[in-house]
Amino acid sequence: MTCRPTIDAVIVFDLDDTLYLERDYVESGLHAVGRWMERQLGIAHAGGAMVEQFRAGARGHLFDAALASAGVPDAEGLIPRMVQVYRQHRPAITLAEDAMRFLSHRPGRTGFAIITDGYLDAQRRKIRALGLHRLGVEIAVCTDRWGRQDWKPARRAFERVQSFFALPASAFAYVADNPEKDFVAPRRMGWRTVQINRPGRLREGVATPADPAEREIDSFDGLLA
Ligand SMILES: [Mg+2]
Known part of the structure; x- marks a missing residue:
């Protein structure tokens, strides 16, 4: 039996240009x-x-x-x-204000997780610098831990998170910024998907992504709407 409070929804976040500006x-x-x-x-x-x-x-x-x-x-x-x-430097980065607001007022019965691509050394340091575990992120999967072949759009990290929470696909939403790779796996698995178009991001939108998200938002303030 788990001691975790009952969770029936999980919001999974990308990291770069989703929770902070890359x-x-x-x-x-x-x-x-x-x-x-x-x-x-x-x-x-x-x-x-x-x-x-x-x-x-x-x-x-x-x-x-x-x-x-x-x-x-x-x-x-x-x-x-x-x-x-x-x-390997210790990054001087902070959460976007809206992301900080959202994470520090966690909706009831909701779990938080991270799935991020990028070099393992760098991603782990970013997660630590942003204090994401202190803010209630229960599992942060850096796809690079398995090697380049498991970076998005591979499914492995999404399957890992889903099995960690042991909930049906419909309980999960993935919030991310890059429609070229971020939404392929979660959509096929039956997760909800939300694209965040954060002002100041490095990559501007793709004209016609093959796997667009179901919804688009400009900030986390719109996530619960
Ligand atoms: Mg990103």
Whole structure:
């Protein structure tokens, strides 16, 4: 027998650009890499410069560009270490205000869970930084723990969460931002699906997603409507 209070509905959240803005994570990581460059290579102000590039729309090769502009020769050998610093930094991120409001006023008989893609090291640090377990998230599944083949749209994480709560598919809703991959598995399994279009997200909408969500919202304030 379980000691858990009776739960008959489960809201499962994606992480990046669903509960917080992923751009905050990127900027936090770039600053961490900048501090590392200053310490290890004596290059000052690279973090701020990379953040400026990112805000101007640059999405790849930020580390190469920062090393090149500092005139560092063997840039190639340093990139993997910078990537590691980025993924293993302690992120300075906070929940979106509406997400915080929602999570801290949990509806009755409702359980919370997370399903997120992304590099395991990074995702675990984000979950810790956001304090999600303290806010009542009972299970957070990082799909990368099983390897890339189980990232969304794979079903494995959704099956894991459903069996954890031992409830029928109709009890579950998945709230996420990316219609290219997020809703494929939960829809096929019979879960409810909600797409959140958070202002400031990294990816703007896909024109005609193959598996759109049933509902769209702009903030969690609309979730219970
Ligand atoms: Mg996302």
